[in-house]
Amino acid sequence: MKYISTRGEAQAIGFVDAVLSGLAPDGGLYVPDAWPSFSREEIAGFAGRPYAEVATEVISRFAAPAIARDDLAAMCQAAYAGFTHPCVTPLKELYPGLFLLELFHGPTLAFKDVAMQLLAQLYDHVLGLQKRTMTIVCATSGDTGGAAVEAFRGRHNVRIVALFPEGRISEVQRRFMTTAQEDNVRCVAVEGTFDDCQTILKGMFQDEVFAREVDLSGVNSINWARIAAQAVYYFTAGLALGAPHRPVSFAVPTGNFGDAFAGYVASRMGLPIERIVVATNGNDILARALQGGDYAKGAVLATQSPAMDIQISSNFERLYFEATQRGSDPTAAAFQAFAAEGRVRIPDEALAAMRQLFVGASVSEDETTRAIISTFNETGELIDPHTAVAMAAARRIGPARATTPMA
Ligand SMILES: *Cc1c(COP(=O)(O)O)cnc(C)c1O
Numbered sequence: 001m002k003y004i005s006t007r008g009e010a011q012a013i014g015f016v017d018a019v020l021s022g023l024a025p026d027g028g029l030y031v032p033d034a035w036p037s038f039s040r041e042e043i044a045g046f047a048g049r050p051y052a053e054v055a056t057e058v059i060s061r062f063a064a065p066a067i068a069r070d071d072l073a074a075m076c077q078a079a080y081a082g083f084t085h086p087c088v089t090p091l092k093e094l095y096p097g098l099f100l101l102e103l104f105h106g107p108t109l110a111f112k113d114v115a116m117q118l119l120a121q122l123y124d125h126v127l128g129l130q131k132r133t134m135t136i137v138c139a140t141s142g143d144t145g146g147a148a149v150e151a152f153r154g155r156h157n158v159r160i161v162a163l164f165p166e167g168r169i170s171e172v173q174r175r176f177m178t179t180a181q182e183d184n185v186r187c188v189a190v191e192g193t194f195d196d197c198q199t200i201l202k203g204m205f206q207d208e209v210f211a212r213e214v215d216l217s218g219v220n221s222i223n224w225a226r227i228a229a230q231a232v233y234y235f236t237a238g239l240a241l242g243a244p245h246r247p248v249s250f251a252v253p254t255g256n257f258g259d260a261f262a263g264y265v266a267s268r269m270g271l272p273i274e275r276i277v278v279a280t281n282g283n284d285i286l287a288r289a290l291q292g293g294d295y296a297k298g299a300v301l302a303t304q305s306p307a308m309d310i311q312i313s314s315n316f317e318r319l320y321f322e323a324t325q326r327g328s329d330p331t332a333a334a335f336q337a338f339a340a341e342g343r344v345r346i347p348d349e350a351l352a353a354m355r356q357l358f359v360g361a362s363v364s365e366d367e368t369t370r371a372i373i374s375t376f377n378e379t380g381e382l383i384d385p386h387t388a389v390a391m392a393a394a395r396r397i398g399p400a401r402a403t404t405p406m407a
Helices: 015-021 040-044 051-063 069-081 112-130 143-152 171-178 194-206 208-214 224-240 258-268 285-292 316-323 328-341 348-355 365-379 385-397
Strands: 002-005 030-032 091-095 098-101 134-139 158-165 185-190 248-253 273-280 294-296 343-345 358-362
Touching: 002 015, 015 112, 015 224, 030 316, 040 224, 051 069, 051 224, 069 112, 091 365, 098 224, 098 385, 112 134, 112 143, 112 158, 112 224, 134 143, 134 194, 143 158, 143 171, 143 185, 158 171, 158 194, 185 194, 194 208, 224 248, 224 258, 248 258, 248 385, 258 273, 258 316, 273 285, 273 385, 285 294, 285 348, 285 358, 316 328, 316 348, 328 343, 348 358, 358 385, 365 385
Parallel strands: 134 158, 158 185, 248 273, 273 358
Antiparallel strands: 002 030, 091 098, 294 343
């Protein structure tokens, strides 16, 4: 499998380089040059198999031939062995036909663990083969830093530096990061906001001499291995809900559009997904884009679901590329214009293509609070504000057909 840039001006590269390099040199994002897919029988054959085995099946379609299958199987095994539930990402039915996909059984309780645990295995493995070390720097508003430090601490070929805004992350998140004893971990408390942390990070990548000297790498949500790792639980959840014999739908709390795009990937690989509800908080750029075709940046609002307080959804460029029939020229033009003007008009045909799978929904702070309260009163389940955004959107919009289960 080769990887090409959404903007069409970068050389095609292999899986390992795509994972280690982050953004393509032309400013685009890497995508597979063709979508791998499973037959209905192959998908049906995943039913009842352990999570790590399904992960090996799904991810090997992206990682072959760069990563040997046995090596990948061992990495998936190791990555998910530390999860505290035997299903890794179990489903719980909260309302008739409406399920909660529990992505919090990893070591830092953040959904980011699901991808980050595997990413750390991959980095250590490929850097070991290349006899190379790298420095990963991550800016975090809380969850990503903890998950990254936990996954990468003690790894031989990687140094990890986490930048966090002092006083603006929870105490638990701070401790996940700053109590790691291993030599390869450094945490920096920045006097400022998450955006300030990101600005520092960008500056490091732009300083090419420095970046080369420390062999800088990033693990943010545009990293292809994270997307591939997240496609796995769409399969396991889909199977548990009756796929491939019936379609399934999902409602996804969305910020950078990595998780929701992983659903698109699963769908392209053959999983029958009827609908994905893209649930945003008041930072509703994606909801507006999918409703009216206007992808336009607003001011970032602070909400009770801070992991989604984002006004640039980086992975959306990948969907735009697909929705324009892999049009690298229109994609490059659109996202250069977006960088300059903060707004892009999605062409009608591309919007129609997006809307075949995705529906956008923005959820207010009040609705989020009400979803937490009503879900607790009605089911006994105490959901966090990010889940509550998806819950409110799921109950407002629902699947396309009432009989389709939704997670
Ligand atoms: C990161 C995160 C999200 C957003 O996921 P994206 O892939 O950026 O859309 C939502 N909820 C929680 C709890 C997160 O940590």
